[in-house]
Amino acid sequence: KQEVTQIPAALSVPEGENLVLNCSFTDSAIYNLQWFRQDPGKGLTSLLLIQSSQREQTSGRLNASLDKSSGRSTLYIAASQPGDSATYLCAVRRVTNDMRFGAGTRLTVKP
Amino acid sequence: GAVVSQHPSWVICKSGTSVKIECRSLDFQATTMFWYRQFPKQSLMLMATSNEGSKATYEQGVEKDKFLINHASLTLSTLTVTSAHPEDSSFYICSATQNYGYTFGSGTRLTVV
Numbered sequence: 001k002q003e004v005t006q007i008p009a010a011l012s013v014p015e016g017e018n019l020v021l022n023c024s025f026t027d028s029a030i031y032n033l034q035w036f037r038q039d040p041g042k043g044l045t046s047l048l049l050i051q052s053s054q055r056e057q058t059s060g061r062l063n064a065s066l067d068k069s070s071g072r073s074t075l076y077i078a079a080s081q082p083g084d085s086a087t088y089l090c091a092v093r094r095v096t097n098d099m100r101f102g103a104g105t106r107l108t109v110k111p
Numbered sequence: 112g113a114v115v116s117q118h119p120s121w122v123i124c125k126s127g128t129s130v131k132i133e134c135r136s137l138d139f140q141a142t143t144m145f146w147y148r149q150f151p152k153q154s155l156m157l158m159a160t161s162n163e164g165s166k167a168t169y170e171q172g173v174e175k176d177k178f179l180i181n182h183a184s185l186t187l188s189t190l191t192v193t194s195a196h197p198e199d200s201s202f203y204i205c206s207a208t209q210n211y212g213y214t215f216g217s218g219t220r221l222t223v224v
Binding site for chain 1 (some may be wrong): 117212214
């Protein structure tokens, strides 16, 4: 059974800080891992997708890494801004084709 | 990019009635769609996997007779919550696969009163 854990559950930082969100998963048999952003009461916005054969992906101020063998991924956000405040979800796509989500990290960036 | 349209975005219904939620892939064909449920401050939990032209596969603990899923075409899947109860109040969200990634609908907030 695939379990996805995200640490920390909540994070509050001042504007401008660099920060790291962590995701771990128990079953390394995955196709890919995806990071999403969810604003309150809204759907999901895909941020980065890392294939199982890849080590990292970058988009703007975001960088995500994947270590499949150890079951870990990190999302690095550089120079955080108040607009980055949201819940960040990590999800792994299993070989059965469905996705399993972590509980998310609720990020608040204070101006 | 891939777009998945989901509606209604919110609905309020009386206890005992049924509610249908639609999920459409607008610019691609989705042989597989997924339905998730999210309770407040919790993560998304997979309810069922919907394959075009066949019966949906439900996760353990999800009542298939209560949550009816129909995937009649490659671009449309529907979730019907039958005989809704207040405990069914939740955020329901669908997703569809394209290539390697998943595209999610904007979700439906269901409130049963």
